[in-house]
Amino acid sequence: MKIRGFRLDDLDRVYEIELNSFSNPYDKLILKDLFNIGMCFLVATIDDFVVGYILFGLKTIDTGHIMSIAVDKDYMNMGVGTKLLIKSLEYYVIFNVFKVKLEVRSTNYKAINFYKKMGFIETNFVHSFYEDGCDGIKMSLDIDVEKVKGKE
Numbered sequence: 001m002k003i004r005g006f007r008l009d010d011l012d013r014v015y016e017i018e019l020n021s022f023s024n025p026y027d028k029l030i031l032k033d034l035f036n037i038g039m040c041f042l043v044a045t046i047d048d049f050v051v052g053y054i055l056f057g058l059k060t061i062d063t064g065h066i067m068s069i070a071v072d073k074d075y076m077n078m079g080v081g082t083k084l085l086i087k088s089l090e091y092y093v094i095f096n097v098f099k100v101k102l103e104v105r106s107t108n109y110k111a112i113n114f115y116k117k118m119g120f121i122e123t124n125f126v127h128s129f130y131e132d133g134c135d136g137i138k139m140s141l142d143i144d145v146e147k148v149k150g151k152e
């Protein structure tokens, strides 16, 4: 498995993963715009086939924000999500960002477990955080890259 930067010719495949992963997927053009405005965008590949992606950026000058992460259902539970998340944390550290935040649906137990395993803690519960009325959980991580690497 390899992690590399997103390229525009990955867009259709990333959008396919997006559609299969979320009830409220990002529009294809939004994904393209996020890339074009400079959002950090990485893909995971197996034999040059894109199996997952992560989109991340900054919330403030010293706090990162994981915007989205998804792995193709056929490739879940193989460590792909872990590798993508670790790579994003490595980028944050390069830019002296040591705190990262995210929001997740309170019903998304798989993702909540995944983030907890990576060391994230729940910081807030937000009623009706999402447009469809679903509650949200805010999570936060103080990055310790060496510790995170040990989870691979």
Ligand SMILES: CC(C)(COP(=O)(O)OP(=O)(O)OC[C@H]1O[C@@H](n2cnc3c(N)ncnc32)[C@H](O)[C@@H]1OP(=O)(O)O)[C@@H](O)C(=O)NCCC(=O)NCCS
Pocket (backbone or CB within 6 Å): 021, 022, 068, 069, 070, 071, 072, 075, 076, 077, 078, 079, 080, 081, 082, 083, 103, 104, 105, 108, 109, 110, 111, 113, 114, 115, 117
């Ligand atoms: C969350 C997601 C990115 C995890 O990716 P993944 O490649 O399957 O995760 P990994 O294989 O690296 O698993 C890491 C950990 O996640 C948790 N996890 C993964 N699948 C799980 C499942 N089916 N049930 C419970 N926990 C699970 C476990 O803690 C696992 O650790 P373990 O293997 O030691 O048990 C993936 O499930 C996904 O794309 N989900 C749909 C999109 C989504 O919800 N994104 C997050 C939006 S906030």
